[in-house]
Amino acid sequence: xxxxxxxxxxxxxxxxxNAAEGLDPVDPAYGHVLRIATALNMVPLAIGASVLDYFxxxxxxxxxxxxxxxxxxxxxxxxxxxxARRVARWGFKIGEGQLRVARGWLFRTxxxxxxxxxxxxxxxxxxxxxxxxxxxxxxxxxGTHNSTVTxxxxxxxxxxxxxxxxxxxxxxxxx
Numbered sequence: 001x002x003x004x005x006x007x008x009x010x011x012x013x014x015x016x017x018n019a020a021e022g023l024d025p026v027d028p029a030y031g032h033v034l035r036i037a038t039a040l041n042m043v044p045l046a047i048g049a050s051v052l053d054y055f056x057x058x059x060x061x062x063x064x065x066x067x068x069x070x071x072x073x074x075x076x077x078x079x080x081x082x083x084a085r086r087v088a089r090w091g092f093k094i095g096e097g098q099l100r101v102a103r104g105w106l107f108r109t110x111x112x113x114x115x116x117x118x119x120x121x122x123x124x125x126x127x128x129x130x131x132x133x134x135x136x137x138x139x140x141x142x143g144t145h146n147s148t149v150t151x152x153x154x155x156x157x158x159x160x161x162x163x164x165x166x167x168x169x170x171x172x173x174x175x
Contacts (some may be wrong), residue, residue: 023091023102029132030090030153034083036128042075092151094162097169099139101151113149115169117141123159135159139166 049071057064085105093100102110122138129135129152136152137159154162 023093023100026087026090026092026151026153027132027134027155027158028087029134031083031087033128033132033134033153034086035079038083039075039079042078046071046075087153090151090153094165099149099151099162099166101149111146111149113139113141115166117143118166118170121163121166123156123163125156137162 050068053067089103089105091102097115099113119140119142123135125135133156135154135156136150139149141147
């Protein structure tokens with residue numbers, strides 16, 4: 001009886017972004033970064049809904065506070081749930097002359113960047129990321145379509161180490 005090789009792993013399977021797939025997760029603190037960013041984006045919308053409620057509901061005779069309450073509840077739900085789901089759906093692997101970045105839930109993307117295609121590498125850090133000691137790695141490749149791959153939620157030291165690993169591969173490929 002001959003054994004058949006395992007079929008290639010489907011990168012779009014529901015459990016494709018877990019550790020069994022061999023992908024490393026982003027830093028859990030990235031959830032806090034996303035939560036703060038989501039809150040900063042939701043608060044103006046909720047305030048706008050409150051102002052709309054203040055002016056529109058009395059004019060149409062509707063119950064004052066309904067739109068405000070609904071907007072703030074939706075904002076709180078977004079802040080509580082969306083960031084954790086996004087963090088759980090990011091994965092990466094560096095090695096074998098390439099960087100693999102997988103992300104997404106509804107629209108999933110699995111990107112493999114061969115180091116020989118890399119033009120330059122950036123490590124960035126916004127104010128919220130800096131607060132949590134995180135950075136994001138941006139890999140610019142040759143080509144026009146999808147020529148930039150961003151990997152957020154990395155510990156600052158890991159992002160710098162990944163940049164140096166890719167840089168060494170670029171230098172060796174052209175040497």
